[in-house]
Amino acid sequence: MITGTSRHMDLPRGFSDVEPNRMAMLQRVEQRWFEQCALAGFQPVQVPAVGFTDTFVTGHHASGERIYRFPDRRGRDLALVSDSLPALLRLAGSRGLPDQRLSYTCPVFRYERKPRRHFHHLGIMEVSRVPGDSTSQLRSIRRLIETIAAFLRPYLAAEFTITDPGIWYELAAQFVPPENVSGYLDRLRRTPIRERLPMLRADGAPDSAIATVALLAGEDKPDAVSAVPASITARIRNARGLVDNLNRNGIQAISNLNELHATEFHDGMAYLVRHGRLLLGDGGSYSRFATDFLGAPVSAYAAVIGLERIADLAAKPDEVTSAADIAVLAFPDSHSAEHAGQLTSSLREHGIAVWDSVVVMPIRRHLRNLADLNIPFSVLIGQEDVLSPVYRVRDRSGEIHTVAKEGLSHWIIPRIR
Numbered sequence: 001m002i003t004g005t006s007r008h009m010d011l012p013r014g015f016s017d018v019e020p021n022r023m024a025m026l027q028r029v030e031q032r033w034f035e036q037c038a039l040a041g042f043q044p045v046q047v048p049a050v051g052f053t054d055t056f057v058t059g060h061h062a063s064g065e066r067i068y069r070f071p072d073r074r075g076r077d078l079a080l081v082s083d084s085l086p087a088l089l090r091l092a093g094s095r096g097l098p099d100q101r102l103s104y105t106c107p108v109f110r111y112e113r114k115p116r117r118h119f120h121h122l123g124i125m126e127v128s129r130v131p132g133d134s135t136s137q138l139r140s141i142r143r144l145i146e147t148i149a150a151f152l153r154p155y156l157a158a159e160f161t162i163t164d165p166g167i168w169y170e171l172a173a174q175f176v177p178p179e180n181v182s183g184y185l186d187r188l189r190r191t192p193i194r195e196r197l198p199m200l201r202a203d204g205a206p207d208s209a210i211a212t213v214a215l216l217a218g219e220d221k222p223d224a225v226s227a228v229p230a231s232i233t234a235r236i237r238n239a240r241g242l243v244d245n246l247n248r249n250g251i252q253a254i255s256n257l258n259e260l261h262a263t264e265f266h267d268g269m270a271y272l273v274r275h276g277r278l279l280l281g282d283g284g285s286y287s288r289f290a291t292d293f294l295g296a297p298v299s300a301y302a303a304v305i306g307l308e309r310i311a312d313l314a315a316k317p318d319e320v321t322s323a324a325d326i327a328v329l330a331f332p333d334s335h336s337a338e339h340a341g342q343l344t345s346s347l348r349e350h351g352i353a354v355w356d357s358v359v360v361m362p363i364r365r366h367l368r369n370l371a372d373l374n375i376p377f378s379v380l381i382g383q384e385d386v387l388s389p390v391y392r393v394r395d396r397s398g399e400i401h402t403v404a405k406e407g408l409s410h411w412i413i414p415r416i417r
Contacts, residue, residue, distance in 0.1 A: 024321040025311045026120075029155075033122045033307075037103035038150040040143055042124050042389055047087050047106040053079040055086045058293065066110040080109035084121040084304055085265065085286065092127045093294045100127045101159060105307060109299060122281075124148075125300065127290065130300035137285055138238055140301040141269050144243065144283055148273060148303060155314035156275050159252045162239050163259040166268035166285070167216070167232050171209040189260035195219055216257050265289050273305060275313060281305030288356055308332045323373035324355035325416045326393075329366055330381045331359050340381040343408075350409040352416070371396065375386035377412065 025127045034044050053069055056079055068080040081087050084106035092100050106121045124147060126140050145160055148250075152158045168185055191199055197213055211227035215236075239255050246253035261272060262282060270284025283303025290300035326347065330340030337358065344356045355375055359366065363380070369376055376393045385391065391408055393401045403411045 019059075020323070021321040022074075022311070022315070025315050026307060027312060029311050030120075030122070031309060033105070033151055034103055037124055037147055040101070040147050042101040042103035042147070044105050045088075045091060045102050047081065047084065047091065049081055049107045049109070051081060051087055051090065052077055053077040055079075055090055056082045058086075066161050068109050068111060081107060082110055084108060084123050085125075085302060088123060088125050088302070089127070089286075089290055089300070090294050092125065092294075093120075098129045101125070102127075106304075122307050122310070123302060123304040124283075126304040129297070130298045130299065132235065132285075132287060132301075134238060136299070137268055137301070139240060140299075141271070141284065142242060144301060144303045145246065145251065145271060146252075148281075148283075148305065149246075152273075152280075152305075152310070155310060157252070158280065159254065159274050160246065161259065161272040161274065162253060162255045163244050163261065163266075163270045163272065164235050164239050164257055164268060165259060165260055165263045165266040165270060167212065167235050168260060168263065169267055170232060170235075171205070171212045172207050175203065177186060185260060185263040189263060191388070193258050214412075226367055235269075242269070248377055271303075273303075278309075282310060282313040320374045322353075322375055324353040324375050325377065326352060326412060327355040327357065327370050327375045327378040328381060329357055329363075331383070333383060333385050335383055336381050339353070339386045343379075344392050345379065347409060347412070350413070352409060352412055367394070376416065379408075 037044075054077070055068065056067060060073075065148060067082045072078050083102070087106060088104060090100065092102060102125045103122075104123050104125075107118065108121055109118050111117060111184050124144060126144070132140070149158060149160070165185070168188065171182060172181045172184050172188075188196060188199070194217070197210065197217065200210055200213055208227050208229055212229070212232050215228055236257060239257060243253045243255045259272070262270070262284075265286055266284045267288035268285030270282065272282050273280040281304050284301065286300040286302055286377055287298065290298050328340050328344050328347075330336045340356065345352045347354050355370070355373065357366070359380075367378065376396050379385075387404075390404055391403050393403050393408070393411075395401065403412075
């Protein structure tokens, strides 16, 4: 229950206000995300913060018991969004289009012992009613990675680790009942690589599965390699080929086919995005999960990265956001106020942010307040300034610039961009 206080609201720890400098950074990162995604045909959509609880607990355990749940007035079981993937699949399924490429920012709420219980996913998703083969899967995965890499490039150095849980689904399906494969892979994920071979032998895995695990563990003896199914060697070849292709195009990539991250979702090629050891996000093929979730055969490929995490890494420690590009201070007489109002409207029409104010205290105090707001320029409008052909513009150092009235917008724009 969220309860009121005398000031704002008593929010759970991790749900905090965002101060202006940080909010401006978040907005810039988000805007760049949508602009970059649009270059590859991804259309922006808005994801609501609330959905039915079964959307976030069916077919996966990504959120565990960390969900904020509540009934609505009709008694329906609702929850704050705890994972963006099912929320986007639900939205994509409701649109009913044969092919979709979607980009989004999704609020995510999780009750957990971390600094943030409320954060945002930046995501992209491709959904098609046409089942995908290995070639189309590879093309979609590469498009997602290239989009994310181009977005991250101005901010930080990223590395993509190519994985393929589909290999492990295929080998587990040889000796594990279909309904138990996902749980078995979760056990394997928690098992150190060196202990997986004994585990499979103890569980009665066939020779082809043993050979596959040995190959992935680096025990690629000729007799072991020959026993690996051709379908799995093709997957290995595709993963290594994608790594080579990405590196040739300036995207740092490696492969780790022993990685079993998010096996409850991925059924084919996948990837992790890291900056050093810091995980930024992940993505890959979600076709099996999407088909089960939507109740219709589809191919689906998606990726998410953390908005706040990118903003934290991209922010400059000494960066301060300006409240406006210029302040227009008017004396309170009617002529000065009217002229200042016209100037303010004109500047805003040119895309220039204006802090408009009336002089009600000594000018030096106004200037001190503008400095605290990090506003780089100011212009004072009095009766003499109304009649003058020029404006006297003060910059943050205190220097006065004389600018022709009709040229003020053109003078300011290159200095604030």
